[in-house]
Structure formats: C-alpha cells, structure tokens
Amino acid sequence: xxxxxxxxxxxxxxxxxxxxxLVAHAAAAHAAGFRTAMISDHFNPWVPDQGDAPFVWGVLGxxxxxxxxxxVGTGVSAAVHRMHPLTLAQAAATAAVLLKGRFFxxxxxxxxxxxxxxxxxxxxxxxxxxxxxxxxxxxxRLLRGRTVSHRGRHVAIERARLWTLPAAPPLILVAAxxxxxxxxxxxxxxxxxxxAPEPSLIDAFEAAGxxxxxxxxxxxxxxxxxxxxxxxxVRRWFPTEGLPPSLLTELxxxxxxxxxxxxxxxxxxxxxxxxxxxxxxxVDAVRRRVASGYSRIYLHQVGPDQDGFLRFLREELLDAxxxxxxxxxxxxxxxx
Amino acid sequence: xxxxxxxxxxxxxERGAQLVEVLPASAYDKxxxxxxxNIPLTRMTPDAVAGLDRGAxxxxxxxxxxxxxxxxxxxxxxxxxxxxxxxYMDSKVxxxxxxxxxxxxxGPETRALARxxxxxxxxxxxxxxALASAxxxxxxxxxxxxxxxxxxVVRPEARSLAxxxxxxxxxQPGPPTxxxxxxxxxxxxxxxxxxxxxxxxxxxxxxxxxxxxRDALEEGH
Numbered sequence: 001x002x003x004x005x006x007x008x009x010x011x012x013x014x015x016x017x018x019x020x021x022l023v024a025h026a027a028a029a030h031a032a033g034f035r036t037a038m039i040s041d042h043f044n045p046w047v048p049d050q051g052d053a054p055f056v057w058g059v060l061g062x063x064x065x066x067x068x069x070x071x072v073g074t075g076v077s078a079a080v081h082r083m084h085p086l087t088l089a090q091a092a093a094t095a096a097v098l099l100k101g102r103f104f105x106x107x108x109x110x111x112x113x114x115x116x117x118x119x120x121x122x123x124x125x126x127x128x129x130x131x132x133x134x135x136x137x138x139x140x141r142l143l144r145g146r147t148v149s150h151r152g153r154h155v156a157i158e159r160a161r162l163w164t165l166p167a168a169p170p171l172i173l174v175a176a177x178x179x180x181x182x183x184x185x186x187x188x189x190x191x192x193x194x195x196a197p198e199p200s201l202i203d204a205f206e207a208a209g210x211x212x213x214x215x216x217x218x219x220x221x222x223x224x225x226x227x228x229x230x231x232x233x234v235r236r237w238f239p240t241e242g243l244p245p246s247l248l249t250e251l252x253x254x255x256x257x258x259x260x261x262x263x264x265x266x267x268x269x270x271x272x273x274x275x276x277x278x279x280x281x282x283v284d285a286v287r288r289r290v291a292s293g294y295s296r297i298y299l300h301q302v303g304p305d306q307d308g309f310l311r312f313l314r315e316e317l318l319d320a321x322x323x324x325x326x327x328x329x330x331x332x333x334x335x336x
Numbered sequence: 337x338x339x340x341x342x343x344x345x346x347x348x349x350e351r352g353a354q355l356v357e358v359l360p361a362s363a364y365d366k367x368x369x370x371x372x373x374n375i376p377l378t379r380m381t382p383d384a385v386a387g388l389d390r391g392a393x394x395x396x397x398x399x400x401x402x403x404x405x406x407x408x409x410x411x412x413x414x415x416x417x418x419x420x421x422x423x424y425m426d427s428k429v430x431x432x433x434x435x436x437x438x439x440x441x442x443g444p445e446t447r448a449l450a451r452x453x454x455x456x457x458x459x460x461x462x463x464x465x466a467l468a469s470a471x472x473x474x475x476x477x478x479x480x481x482x483x484x485x486x487x488x489v490v491r492p493e494a495r496s497l498a499x500x501x502x503x504x505x506x507x508q509p510g511p512p513t514x515x516x517x518x519x520x521x522x523x524x525x526x527x528x529x530x531x532x533x534x535x536x537x538x539x540x541x542x543x544x545x546x547x548x549x550r551d552a553l554e555e556g557h
Binding site: 293 | 467468475490491492493494495496497498499501505506507508511527528530531532533550
C-alpha cells in the first residue's frame, strides 16, 4: 500500500481580514503551491480588534476569479440559524459552480456570536445538533437538484428546487468538538471537520459510518521572527485561542469576548498557538494532528503577515515535514 | 496462612493444591478457576470440608481483592485444622483479567478473548517507514515495549509523515483497552455507546493480548 501524501491546506480567516485581502491571500497561497483552502464564515469577529467579518459567499465568488483552480470550502457555516438552509444551499451551489466544482461545504451548529443576531433564542447544543441532523438530508437532496418540501421541527421548505447546480454535488462536512457531533458527521455527512487533536472524535466518526471519508482539521500558528512577537500578534489578532472551548459557542458579542480574553495570559496563548520562527514545534503540532487520525491539516497563520508565513513554508516547513503540496488530492475530486 | 498471587496459585495448582471458591454457587457456576470446587463460606461447616485433603495445600479465593471472603475462609479452615492454607486475595477477577483458562456456564467462548486478532506491533523507536502494509487488516498499529506492554497506537494517517519519523513521536498514548474476560455482549454495548470500532485487549499489567473489531462481536461471527 502506497503511503498517502501529507495533505496540507491554507486557512483564510474571515474575522481577521477584509474581503479584498482574503482574495489576495487566497491567490498568493495558490501561487505558493496550495491546492486547497478553507475559509471561516462569521457574522461578527470574535473580538472588535479583529475588525472584519465579510459575507463569505461573496468572497468565495471573488476567489473563484482570482485563484482559478484553488479548492475552497467553508470552515464552517452554521446550518440553520442566521441563514435559512435553502439560502445556504443556493449559496453553496453557486459557489461550487463558480469554483468549477472545487468546493466543499463545512457545516456546524453555530456560535451564539454569529447566530443569535437574528434575535431568536439560542438553543442548547443538543437542540442545535438535532436541527443540523434535520437539515443535512435536505441539503443533500437540494444540492442534487431534487424538489424538496419539508415541514419539520426546525425548518420548513415548500416546493423548493435549486436551478443553478454544479455538475456533482459538493461534499458536506460536519464540524465536531465532541463524540456526539462526530457520530452525527459519520451518519449524515461526507466528512468530518474536527476541532481538536482528539482520536476519540475520529473513532466515533468512523464507527458511525465515516470510515475512509475525509477528516479535516485546522492548525493555528503564528510564524514570527521571535516567539514574543508571535505571542503579541496572537494577543492582538486571536486572543480567543486562550479561552476554554465551552465559552466559544456561548458568549454573545465581540465585546463580551474582549472582556473574557482579558483573563487570558500570554502563557495560555503560547500554549494554544505555535508561535515564533522555529520549524520544530510546527512539525510536532502537524504530526500530532495526523497521528490523531486527521487526513488533512489547514494551516492558519494568525495575523497580517501571510507573506512571512508563505516564505517560512517554502523555505523550511515543507522540507521538514517531507510534504509536497502538488500531491495533495482535492477533496472535491472524491466521490460523494 | 499466607497471601499468594496469580503466578503462585498456578504453581500451587500444578503441585496438586485444592482450589476452593468460597462465593455462592451462582457465582461459581458462572465462572471459576479450572478444577476449583465450591464451598460457599456461609456453608463452610466442618462436615462441608470433610472431603478436602488435609495433606495437600488449600487455596481459597473469592471475587476480587476488595472482597474479604477468601481471607476469612482461609482463617476458618485453619481453625478447622488445615495447616497448608493460602489466600488468593486478588481472586477470580485477577485470574480472568490475565486471560487464563477458566470454566463455567459463561465460559471463555463468551468473552472478548475469544474474538481477538493479532494487530501489527512495533517498538517506540521503529519508524513510520515500517508501517507500509500494517493497515491491510488492522485499523491501527500497536506500539509495545520489550515486554509487550501497550505504549500506544499509530493510525494509518501516520504513513503520510516523513519515513524517518519515529513511532514514539506520533503514537497516541492511552488507547482504549479492555480485559480479556469482559463478556462479548457487554463489550459490544459499551463500544456502541462510546463510538468505538476497535479496542485493544490487554492483561491488568498492560500486556497486549490482541485487538477486537466491533464487527467481530456480532452473534455467529
């Protein structure tokens, strides 16, 4: 059996960059050899200092034009709350057409930060998972061009059909931070987006039917000339990395997150994000994720210095990992 | 009376010791050490022990090390005139957890050990280059030390790392393990609840006995 290639992708952080910069970053990453990218979908930034949260579906259209050939998927969109699943399906289908099929739809149960802006009640995790479970089969059918009518506990759809469709339906991946959502991903999705290097997530996903399907995760790092500078950049651009994960879905506004991150120490940030100029800690962090069972790692350089990161990647990281970006297969090329 | 461990019980049994399970008959019927007889402590009268050979060693055992029945039974046998009495304090649970032979209505064929396969094993200093064909029949490769004690597992994705990457740098420590004596039905239930496709089977000291696939726990497998 041939060894599978190490699959590395590039992460586009909608909270940190305005839309034109995201498009430029996507083009630069593609030019640097990346074949695949993942982009976050936010209504609010985590903290006011991040300062951006463009409409991801508009950004995807521009990326399709600026970086032709680059695969891009959302990581992740919420399936129910601020966007009706119909609108989400239509947006995904259009993005998939513009990206010539090189698109995947990453879905999650949302964060209060991004979803409660509609003024609706913020449901508990179990209820949000139930809503996602209701919506997933509807999305699968809509993206295959079926006419869908549905009146369920969380969603109603009346004789809806998408008229603009890609040649093949995009893969739908579901994000999981715990075993219950990993099971849901195994049962109802084409792949898993895991948020932690935690093998029990992969086990649960595979046991529930996900064996052999894509398992993506993200690695936040901050390449910088010194560790201190890296930590300062994370403090400015992604201080929420030092918060316990349980808060991320529950705080309501960027202001509340700004209050919470005042309690986060620099040590906690340095533990959460690989910072500095050394290649060794990045290699170790990638290895940990691969060894946990992830098939692909999206590298998220925190902060504005994307060029510095791409240089580090080209000059040191790829060699140290024995990785070849050109050999990364596109997720969208696999049968759904 | 002295306290003996599992290895000493095996030696005593080979020398003709009489193994006496002092739990109630229902527990004995379900599972007991090979050749053991059952004299529940509640019924251990002088008459009940008349059939035991006073010239040969006697080993008392009960359920586990927290249970005091084997110790009390041993002392009572000394009161009744037995001079070569040994208390197997760790008792049946320890015996079964080591995967040793046993008898009973819920015998070895109903336990996890009956369904294990041999997973590929490697040492912590082997490199991922050795994994080439490790995953043809196994979901994981198991990393063990020189005594076959489980150190961790390596998943197929590790093959995508540089070939000189050492197992110790990529293994997942603390993979789930169960004892060989766990009933198949109970194991199937817990694996479904925890979303496990496979689990390692090991002795109480961590020695690898094999790997069980969830699919192999189905009836008629």
